[in-house]
Amino acid sequence: MLSYRKELDGLRALAVIAVIVYHANLQFFGVQIFKGGFFGVDVFFVLSGYLITGIIRSQMENGLFSFKDFYWRRAKRIIPILITVLFVTSSLAYLILLPDDLIVYAKSLQSALLFGSNHFFYGEDSYTASASIYRPLLHTWSLSVEWQFYIIFPFLIWIINKQAPRHLFPILLGLALLSLLATNAIVKVDPDMAFYLLPTRAWELIIGGLVTFYDRSGLQKYRQSNLESFAYKLIPIIGVFLVLYSMVSFDHSVSHPSFLTLLPVLGTCLFIMFSHEHEFTNKILTLKPIVWLGAISYSLYLWHNPIFVFFRFIKSDEFTLGQFLFLVAISMALSVLSYYFIENIYRRKKISPGLKFAFLFPLISCVIFSVSTPLRDGYPERLGVVAKAFDQLKRNRYYREDGVKMCANQDFENTCKLMGEGDRNLLLLGDSHAIILSEHLYLLTKKKGWTYTNFSLASCSGIDGYYMTEISKTAEHCNRNIPKIAEYIENSGNTKFDIIYSIRVDFRFKGNDHPDAQESVINKLNYWASKGHNIILVYSIPKHRPKVPNYIKQKLGATVFQMNSDFKELKVRTPYKRYLDTTKEGFSVFDSIHGDNVYRVYPSKVFCDEKWCYGKSSSEIYYYDDDHLSIHGARLLVDEIAKNLQ
Structure with missing residues (x-):
C-alpha cells in the first residue's frame, strides 16, 4: 500500500x-x-x-x-x-x-x-x-x-x-x-x-x-x-x-x-x-x-x-x-x-x-x-409577467411534422427539405446567422406551398472557394458540404432557386486568414445570379454587448423571480453609427454583388432608427445572445425577407 x-x-x-x-x-x-x-x-x-x-x-x-x-x-x-x-x-x-x-x-x-x-x-x-x-x-x-x-x-x-x-x-x-x-x-x-x-x-x-x-x-x-x-x-x-x-x-x-x-x-x-x-x-x-x-x-x-x-x-x-x-x-x-x-x-x-x-x-x-426541465421548456413560468418574452429564444428547429427534424447543421446527404407544389424554390445558405432564420422560413414556405432546402451550417460560408482553415469538427463538416452545395445549385437544370444568403459578413471578412474569401463570395454569388437564380442578401444584424438576455436579467434582478414589469421600460440599444462603422467592410462585399435578380435585406430597417439599434421591444427580446437573433427577432427579419418573395 x-x-x-x-x-x-x-x-x-x-x-x-x-x-x-x-x-x-x-x-x-x-x-x-x-x-x-x-x-x-x-x-x-x-x-x-x-x-x-x-x-x-x-x-x-x-x-x-x-x-x-x-x-x-x-x-x-x-x-x-x-x-x-x-x-x-x-x-x-x-x-x-x-x-x-x-x-x-x-x-x-x-x-x-x-x-x-x-x-x-x-x-x-x-x-x-x-x-x-x-x-x-x-x-x-x-x-x-x-x-x-x-x-x-x-x-x-x-x-x-x-x-x-x-x-x-x-x-x-x-x-x-x-x-x-x-x-x-x-x-x-x-x-x-x-x-x-x-x-x-x-x-x-x-x-x-x-x-x-x-x-x-x-x-x-x-x-x-x-x-x-x-x-x-x-x-x-x-x-x-x-x-x-x-x-x-x-x-x-x-x-x-x-x-x-x-x-x-x-x-x-x-x-x-x-x-x-x-x-x-x-x-x-x-x-x-x-x-x-x-x-x-x-x-x-x-x-x-x-x-x-x-x-x-x-x-x-x-x-x-x-x-x-x-x-x-x-x-x-x-x-x-x-x-x-x-x-x-x-x-x-x-x-x-x-x-x-x-x-x-x-x-x-x-x-x-434533469429529466423534467427539458420537458417543461426550462420552466418559463418562473419569469412571471416576462415569461413570454424569454420563451424559447433559441428554438430554431422544425418539429417532426412533414418528416423533418432538425433543419440546420446537417450533412449534405441529410439536408432538410420541404417539398411543395408552388412556383418558388427557397434555398437557405450561410452560417449561424442563416440558421436563426430557418424555422420561420420553414413556416413561411409551408404556408405558401413552396419548396424549401436548408443548407445552413454554423461558422460555414457555404461558398465554394471559401473554406474553413481551422482544425475542428465544424470545419471538416463545412468543407465536406461546400462543393456538394455548389454542384447541387449549378447542376439544377431549369430549376431556379431563391437563394437566401446570410452570414456575419463583418466578422467573416475582417482579419480572415483566407486571402480569397471576399473574392470567392462575390464571384460565386454573381455567377449564380447570372444563371438566373434570385439572390437575397441578408446583411449583418446589429451587435450588442453584452448578451442581450443576460443584460436584461442583470438589470432586472439576480434571480429570475425578481424580474417584473420593469422589463417593458428597460432599454437595450447600441448606437446606429457604431453598427455602420463595424459592418462597412462586410457590407462592401454584399454591395459588390449585382443584377436585376439580386435583392437586399437590411436588418437596420427592422431593428434600428436614425440613432439607435434595439435589442428588445416592450414585450419581446430580439436576441438570444449578443449578435444572434432570437426566435422572436428572426420572425421580424423573415417578414422583411418575405417582401422580396412577392
Whole structure:
C-alpha cells in the first residue's frame, strides 16, 4: 500500500490554483495569469493514475484486492460531495438561469450524474469557446474521464496479472504509447475529441501508474555530498519547473493534448518519483497551508466553476481582482465545509445506514430535475409577467411534422427539405446567422406551398472557394458540404432557386486568414445570379454587448423571480453609427454583388432608427445572445425577407 505523501497534496494545491485562475481569466496589466492553467487537470490525471495503480498493484500482490471494495472506496471518495455540489448547483440554476440556459444545464446535469459529461460537452462547444464560460458543470468532464478509467483499469491489470504478470510494465507502457500516438494524430483533425474522451487521455493516467514501478527506497540512502545527491535534489526541481513552465507559457491555442502535454505530465512524474524531504520543492510543497489546500482540492475544484459561472450570469463576464478574491473566498468556505462534513465522514471505513441513504433525496431530486426541465421548456413560468418574452429564444428547429427534424447543421446527404407544389424554390445558405432564420422560413414556405432546402451550417460560408482553415469538427463538416452545395445549385437544370444568403459578413471578412474569401463570395454569388437564380442578401444584424438576455436579467434582478414589469421600460440599444462603422467592410462585399435578380435585406430597417439599434421591444427580446437573433427577432427579419418573395 502506498504511504501518504504530503508533497503530493502540495502538488494538487498548485494544480487547482492554476485551474481556478485559468477559469477566472485573471489578468494583470493585460497579461493573463496561468494562461496554461488547464494543464492542472493533466497533473490531476497523472496523480490519480499513480495513486490508483499503486493501490491496485499493492492489494493484488498481497492477495487482498476486491473489485467490490475498490469501487466502494472510489464511490465514497467521489460521489457524496459530487451529489452535494450538483444538488446545490441545480437549485441555483433554477433560481438564476433563463429557460434556454436551464435546459442546456439540465442535459449536462444528466450526463454528469451518469459520469458521461465528457461526451456531452464533446458534442457541445469547444472547451475554449466563449460559450463555455456559461456552463456550470463543464469542469465535470475530467471527473467523468477518471471514473471511466476506474471502471476499466482494474480489470485490465487483473487480466494481465493473471495471464502475464511479468509483463505488466511493458504492456502498460505500450498502451500508454499507443494512446499518446493516437492523441497526437487525433488532435490535428478533431481537437475536441482529443481533449474530452478517455482513449486520448488514458496515456496520462497510465503514465502516472507506471511511476509506481520506480523504487524510491534509494532516495533515503544516498550520501549527502556526491553527484548522486545533487541529481536527486535537482530532478524534482526540474519536474516542478516543467509543470509551472507549461502553465505560464502556453495558452489554449496550442495543440492539447499532444506531445506537448508530455512537459507537464513528465514534470509531474519526475516530482512524484524523486521528491524527498531533503530537497527544495518538497520543503515548499509540504508547508502546512499548501498541504491543507491540496487536501481540500477536490471540493475546491467542484465548487469553484459553478460559482464563477453564476457570477457571470448575474453580474459580469470579466472579474476584477476584488471580485475574483471574493468568489474564491466563497469557494473556499464551501470547500472547507464539504471537506470536513462530507468528504471526511464518507471516507470512514464503516458508514452507518443513515449516511448511506442520506444522499437519496438530493440524488433523486437531481435526476428528476434533469429529466423534467427539458420537458417543461426550462420552466418559463418562473419569469412571471416576462415569461413570454424569454420563451424559447433559441428554438430554431422544425418539429417532426412533414418528416423533418432538425433543419440546420446537417450533412449534405441529410439536408432538410420541404417539398411543395408552388412556383418558388427557397434555398437557405450561410452560417449561424442563416440558421436563426430557418424555422420561420420553414413556416413561411409551408404556408405558401413552396419548396424549401436548408443548407445552413454554423461558422460555414457555404461558398465554394471559401473554406474553413481551422482544425475542428465544424470545419471538416463545412468543407465536406461546400462543393456538394455548389454542384447541387449549378447542376439544377431549369430549376431556379431563391437563394437566401446570410452570414456575419463583418466578422467573416475582417482579419480572415483566407486571402480569397471576399473574392470567392462575390464571384460565386454573381455567377449564380447570372444563371438566373434570385439572390437575397441578408446583411449583418446589429451587435450588442453584452448578451442581450443576460443584460436584461442583470438589470432586472439576480434571480429570475425578481424580474417584473420593469422589463417593458428597460432599454437595450447600441448606437446606429457604431453598427455602420463595424459592418462597412462586410457590407462592401454584399454591395459588390449585382443584377436585376439580386435583392437586399437590411436588418437596420427592422431593428434600428436614425440613432439607435434595439435589442428588445416592450414585450419581446430580439436576441438570444449578443449578435444572434432570437426566435422572436428572426420572425421580424423573415417578414422583411418575405417582401422580396412577392
